[in-house]
Amino acid sequence: MPKPGMPSIIIVASSAPPLGGGGISTAHYNLFTILKRRGLPVSLATFCDRPVAAKEEGIHRFGGSPFLINLLHLILWLYLKLKGSRKLAYQVADIIAAFPGAFRLNRFLRTVKPDIILLPDHGAPGLFIAVGENCRLFLMAHHNPARFVGNPLLGDFCLLDAELAVSLEKRVLRKFSGVICPSEYMRNSMETTFGIDSSTTVIPNVVDIEEILSTPKANLDEYSGLSSESTVIYIPSAGSRLKGSRFVFEIIRRLSSTSKKALGFYLSGEINEELAEELQHVSSNARLIMPGRLSYHDHLALVKICSFGISPTLIESFGMAILEAGCCGLPMVTFNVGGTGEIISDGNNGYLVPYLDVEQLIAKAEMLLDKQSCSLMALKTKAYLDQRFNQDEIVDKLLRFIGVE
Secondary structure, three states, X not given: OOOOOOOOEEEEEOOOOOOOOOHHHHXXXXXXXXXXXXXXXXXXXXXXXXXXXXXXXXXXXXOOOHHHHHHHHHHXXXXXXXXXXXXXXOHHHHXXXXXXXXXXXXXXXXXXXXXEXXXXXXXXXXXXXXXXXXXXXXXXXXXXXXXXXXXXXXOOEOHHHHHHHHHHHHHHHOOOOEEEEOOHHHHHHHHHHHOOOOOEEEOOOOOOHHHHHHOOOOOHHHOOOOOOOOEXXXXXXXXXXXXXXXXXXXXXHHHHHOOOOOEEEEEOOOXXXXXXXXXXXXXXXXXXXOOOOOOHHHHHHHHOOOOEEEEOOOOOOOOHHHHHHHHOXXXXXEEOOOOHHHOOOOOOOEEEEOOOOHHHHHHXXXXXXXXXXXXXXXXXXXXXXXXXOOHHHHHHHHHHHOOXX
């Protein structure tokens, strides 16, 4: 039961498990479940979900019709074309997609009158939120559209699109009582783009340890050629260009060539067509586990059968998948980019290698193919993360920042 006299809190996300995931949504969902378990009066509200019939305690889902969103996207596409843009543009499109659901969510917020609202920056739902004078808003800054421009490896993103999205987000910053960034990298990024002040703090995203501990491992014997003794390697969001899909085939090819036994690879998320074509040419001892989009619970079950992970990510605000994997006992090998260096302590809970140094990425992963070395680092991983990302300490810090004692 909620504690009497405590301020009511609404945590906002674009979606929430089991309908949607992604690092930002999962982080907000984890915070919701932990605060609810503590007995705080907290609810979770989404703005990019379709309403569902099933009742979910404390979760309220809102979203727009696909027809309306597609129409708005078409208008934006025509506008950008008239302005001369021929490049990748999705930042303002995400804001447009957020509008119908955020508008409905706004009416819900006026009804329930929360004391505190935690809002994500991605999709800029704060543009559409109008609450009473006594309600305090806090921005959870995970995204920043400006980060995606000027890096050709990410794609040729439209500067006009990013500038327009940044302009829209600047309009809402004055609404907030404070800004919470998950990493120093994101704080510096936000300061460069938005000129934020002392009302900004760094508080890491939180992982729901109880959820991880209560999730049983998947049955590895169900996958052809693999057994409980097999080594399985986790590659998060393997089909995402932003997460390094261009390197996935070469990682699998090189690692499987060093092993005489069957070697498993869990590739989470959707696989794009180009990577799917490449993966048809992996060696015969490479066993690919590619279930597509899964519920958060089913995804964790597969992560827990893995021995270690590799993330060739090209951009990372924090690295929620990397932290979750570590909390499941998996050492991770990743490029030192964005916020990854604030999660991975080189040699303690994995390895950091220079950005785009694929040779070192694979070489460090080959070291973890040795079961004894991997087991020793797995123990160090758990000890390090228990200290560095203590769930209770992170939540306590956040509650103090938003004024809930």
